[in-house]
């Protein structure tokens with residue numbers, strides 16, 4: 504009753520898949536919150552943790568998780584289910600903390616520089632044969648929503664990328680725009696240059712940077 508009232512009920516098929524993925528462990532802790540496009544659950548058993556994401560269309564994210572595995576550190580897919588008119592994506596928890604987590608002690612300058620460095624590494628991944636996006640001149644394997652909550656680190660190093668539903672071959676500026684946007688959103692203006700420089704992007708004027716930032720539309 505309580506779950507239904509808050510819209511946090513899960514279809515039986517999803518519950519059963521969670522139980523199985525937790526390896527028969529009793530559910531110790533469950534936490535759900537509204538995300539940008541739907542709802543996300545963290546479900547913790549004795550030894551394992553799984554995530555459930557509910558949204559209208561998650562086939563694209565499911566397919567990308569499968570292809571990106573072994574290329575980028577993405578969550579291991581458990582499965583995609585349908586219920587209550589939505590898609591339900593189950594993944595195993597990845598290691599690390601999202602970059603917007605309060606536990607990360609970096610200054611905004613350090614964050615901007617690390618964000619650029621990590622992105623340069625991601626963009627240098629071989630995307631040959633990637634079935635998503637478009638192979639065009641200058642195109643690389645892009646994340647598609649390169650903002651702080653979607654990048655996880657452990658001991659200062661990249662540990663995982665989540666929210667990969669928009670990943671594929673594309674213009675690197677897609678991720679640069681998200682990076683500039685997310686730094687301004689979290690820390691205010693003035694950190695784009697450290698990000699772009701550490702990535703190795705060409706020098707840009709303030710108005711070019713602002714134009715780039717506005718390419719990230721949410």
Ligand SMILES: Nc1ncnc2c1ncn2[C@@H]1O[C@H](COP(=O)(O)OP(=O)(O)OP(=O)(O)O)[C@@H](O)[C@H]1O
Pocket residue numbers: 537538539540541543554556578594595596597598601652653665666
């Ligand atoms: N497999 C996973 N392992 C660890 N953390 C995860 C996992 N899946 C999701 N998360 C956490 O849940 C958050 C939300 O998941 P996700 O980014 O996929 O959904 P979203 O709809 O984009 O939500 P948001 O709008 O908050 O970004 C992530 O930022 C991350 O902290």
Ligand SMILES: [Mg+2]
Pocket residue numbers: 652653665666
């Ligand atoms: Mg996200």
